[in-house]
Amino acid sequence: MRYIRLILFVLVVLVVMAIPLALVLARTYFLSPTAQPVKAQPIQFPHQVHVQAIGLDCTYCHRNATTSAQATLPALELCMQCHKIIPSQGRPELEKLVAAFQQNQPILWNKVHQLPDHTHFVHSVHLSFGFQCSTCHGDVGAMGKPGVKQVRDLRMGDCITCHQQNGARTDCSVCHY
């Protein structure tokens, strides 16, 4: 009984200190990019149809992935090269594409893969080292409607771990420049 107050105090302290820790961990878990639901997109684009069924290469559409920092979305012009001969009547998602092209309106996609602020990521460097798109993006080719989901954390810990495993530089200025 002599130490009961001390023990109680220590217990209370531990509980008090555990609350923020638990909350931060919970936030990390629930708000981690991979835990986010699939984002709604203006057009439900099925990668599955284009990659698995038709057999297009990723860089057929994301043309700049191998040569520049950004993988880039294709211009609607490129979509229409095929879709001008694919009937769109009665297929609401395709009708949206054709309407946007005819009205000269860009499509505003919701960005799926979020990098942390103040970082640069260069696609071409990683591809020329020998990585596949799927190393970071997962098997996008198997993702159909409603859309693409982020499968890898892509936050600083993830980047640094992978850089260490592959003998890449890990000094700050590699990404924060």
Place this chain on the structure above:
Amino acid sequence: MRRRDFLKVAATSATGAVLFAGCGRIGDGVPETEFKIAQPVYTPNDWAFGRDAWFATAAPPDQGGYGLIVRVFEGRAKKVDGNPDFPGVLGKSDARAQALVQELYHPDRLAGPQRAATRGSGQFQPISWDSALQEVAQILRDAGGERAVLITTRPSSSQAAIIAAFQRVTGIRHAILEPDELVVLRSVVRRLFGVSTLPIPDLANASFLLNFGAEFLHGWIAPVQLARAYGEFRQGRPGQRGLYYHVGPRLSATAANADRWFPIVPGTEGLIALAIANVLLTEGAVPRDRFAPYFAALGLDEARLTNDYSPERVATTSGLTAEQIRDLAHALVEHEPAVVIAGTNAAASTNGLFNLVATLGLNLLLDSLNQPGGLLLNPEPPLPELRIMDDAILTQRQWAELFQQIQSGAISTVLVYRANPVYALPPATGAAEALRAAQHVVSFSPFVDETTQLADIVLPDQAWLEQWGLEVPDPGPGFAAVAVRQPVVQPFVDARAFGDVLIQLATQLGQPLPWASQEEATKTLALQLRRLGRGNIQAADDKQFLVTLQAQGGWWDEQSRGSGTVPSSPVVQPREPSFAGDSAQFPYLLVPYPLPSIGYGELAHLPWLQALPEPISTNVWQSWVEVAQRTADELGLSTGDVVRLITPQATVELPVYVNPAGQPGLVAIPFGQGHTALGRYAEGRGVNPLTLVAPENDSDAGTLAWCATRCRIEKTGRRARLARFEGMVPAFQLEEFPIVRVMAPSA
């Protein structure tokens, strides 16, 4: 620490951690569009190469018209920088250039031609370009050229060519609205050195700079060029650091850069210059024959200079001691080469013209004109078409006359391009009344500013990054240079370049101009540069010339230098400054000053610039009254107290900022705020100092003397929080663990 305290701290930090962790969600950015990617309709040019593209273009004419490069990716302009090849700036830029992208993407940009519901209502309805052009052409046809006036801000050089051609076919009058200090400066340079272009101090080679009030590092004639040269002046030559003395009433950020600041009574710059000349003459420090043009310009002779302008006499009016004036004179001859510049406040007194003649004239005594480390005169533009006519630049007195003519009905039609006379001239000039009285008002502004609010029809101009043009930087780098402006992005809205609209109007009037578009005018004029057969571009044919010009961002010829003449007849007589208001009733002098970011208010609609702290006070987004510590102590004021600032002209309430480095007896207030229009970021914040200053003129130049009004301050007893960086987080000293330990020297 007691257990209870510990528990309190722990609980507080836990709550804090939870709150901070709860702030924001991943992917929850503001603005919402941050996490959108626009898929373009057609393949942008840069995608063909798979990397971001940098296009060369030019800064707007009122920012100096120097060469810029813009990073474009996915068809969007992302980042503006200085053109590394362009002479003078060599890759440097400033915040105003960086903010050009905000003009492009501004949410309040007019998306197409508009017609006012009723004039002055601020309500506009979209109309088609065809009907708008037909209507304006009809207005011009009815009014005739002699009853119409075109009011513009400083146009680009190619726009000047188009305006001149438009004037020739319609007979319309052209009037250019520029800040009054620049009107005085241009007039002095023309009359003192015989050139129509502004000179540039060769700071990179100078050993000593004497500056009378010019804010040359923060917004004066060429801040980028001069700030870069200033870096060379201070650090560019190993072992030799340029010496800089600043003479002016307020410790501005430019003055704070100086080695010595000489606080003076505003408007006494010219008298101090005469006292310096007096010292140089009596001590025989410079050869006597150099005084002839100086005496000629000021209508003086040796006896008058020696007797009337001794340092002791000038010391009584200027606020300096005779010893300080002698120091200035000695520094000028001890550190060669030396250069003298003057401007901003010095030009905005009732004796502004005299101030600039007397101060810039010191360069004649030092024989520093066109010498390395001296004042370099710039040549005329390489083509006569690219010249901006000086007689179109009106002084405040001429503006008042013009508005009188509009009000009397002698001029019925007013076209306004990007100029904002209703805001930029004091209310007494009568701009608003004149525009209300005019029969037709047509605006070409891309934003609804105070003047455009009084327009019947608005034909919005394109953003600077969307249009073609040629710019002769003024001041240039000391030799002939032309920057080319090219569109770096596709136009975002249904606006048309001002030059295109003038050309289309002329066609509708049945008198087509020599070019079909602003683009064609730009290219035709550029090819005339090729015909000169000199310059940096070697090209086999016209196409190659244009491609090289666009890739390099400009044309320049280092051999083509400026030359001037020395004055032989009097330009102005020496005069002391005068101030509006009784000194017993209004004990303080009001010193307005332009901000390095939003200038005289023409850039107040760009939020990046609004959020850029004024360098001395670090205040943002508002107006404030800067008072010296001693003045504040006398009145019992501290930073954040709201005071009533009373001038003979008006009364406003503003928060106080106490500046420990302020000059007692002066009250400073920044220009730029007080807009009643110009979009969501400009409207309804602060006051426009032009409503406070008495409409005093410089009687020699006819320009507004905005630095010639007395004022007083009264406490209201209220307080307001100033938005600023400095001192917002108080420093705590922890009791038990001092962060900084004080150690004895022996320890």
